[in-house]
Amino acid sequence: MIRIKKDKLxxxxxxxxxxxxxxxxxxxxxxxxxxFYKVLVINK
Incomplete structure (x- = not known):
């Protein structure tokens, strides 16, 4: 039981x-x- 729980975790x-x-x-x-938006605005 414990091992199955561990595997699930x-x-x-x-x-x-x-x-x-x-x-x-x-x-x-x-x-x-x-x-990127700032760069686009500055380049325009």
Whole structure:
């Protein structure tokens, strides 16, 4: 019983980590977006 619980916990953790890896570029892009807009405005 305990081992199954532990495996489930590990699975949940790894699933969350893989989701973080997927979300990381999106967070990075959304953080950089205002900078790109500023550059576009300055260049115009």
């Amino acid at each position: 590990i699975f949940k953790k790894s699933a969350r980590q893989s989701q973080d890896i997927v979300n990381q570029p999106l967070i990075f892009a959304s953080a950089r977006l205002p900078l």
